[in-house]
Amino acid sequence: MEIDSCSNVCIEDSSISVSHDAISLKSGWDKYEISFGRPTSGIHISRVDLQASTRAALAFGSEMSGRISDIHANHIHIHSSSKGISFSTTPDRGGYIEGVDIADVQMGSVHVAIEFSSNWSSHSDDHFDPSELPVIDQITLKNMEGTNISFAGVLSGIDGDLFTAICLSNLNFSIADSAPSSSWFCSNVSGYSELVFPEPCSELHMPSTNSSIFFSLPSYSALAVA
Known part of the structure; x- marks a missing residue:
């Protein structure tokens, strides 16, 4: 299922099993979509069962030049998939993906x-x-x-263009016995994490202060984390 340059879409109580991305959120390519300027926003996804054998169960991008924002997804079951949740882009793309809140996810047999x-x-x-x-x-x-x-997480931003404010809370991944010893790989990203197992990379360890921030939608107001 592909959602491209759409707003106010609700996907609920669905089961999707495909080889490609099960649910994909996009907003067009390069300068054409920057000029057209129609974002994907106000998307609500809940109570879905997703399988994507060669791609991602829930995917954002890589066509995102028209902007993607204000996305809420919860109560998601992902199984037997190459990737669970994926955010993809490239230099020269423009646009943004921001204000995404994904919660209450169960995964099984995901690479x-x-x-x-x-x-x-x-x-x-x-x-x-x-x-x-x-x-x-x-x-x-x-x-x-x-x-x-x-792999718990593979996070690769752009040199000179960090992916920022990636906030992880209460994540617990049981790593397969055959998996490599390192469960997280990070570069050119920054964020905060709490109650995450296995322990994430240092780039996701925002300095511990009383003003540590998670972001809540839709207002993006700061929520202090003790």
Whole structure:
């Protein structure tokens, strides 16, 4: 199911099993969508069962030049998938993905539970602007459990264009016996984490102060974390 340049969409009580992305949120490619300027926003996803054997169960991008924001997803069951939750973009894309709140997720037999990727280099044609850097910001993932997971998280931002405010809370992934020893891989990202197992990378350890921040939707007001 692909949601592209749409607003005020509700997906509930559904079961989707495909080889490609099960639910994909997009907003167009490169300069054409920047000019068109129709974002994907106000999306609510709840009580869904997702399987994506070769891609992601819940995917954002990589076409996101028209902007993606104000996304709420909860009570999601993901199984037998290559990736659980994936955010994808590339330099030259422009636009942003921000204000995403995903909660109450159960995963089983997923290769990569959480992915942030910046190397989806396809473009609609040769007329794209290298100065148009995408923004990934204010992403909250909370209350997730997974069994038979190979990698808890692979998070790769863009050199000189960090993916920011990635907030993880109450995540518990049981790593498969055959998985590599390191469960998290991070570069060019920043954020905060609490009650996450296995322990995430240092880039997701915001300094511990009374003003540590998670983001709540739809107002994006700061929520202090004790």
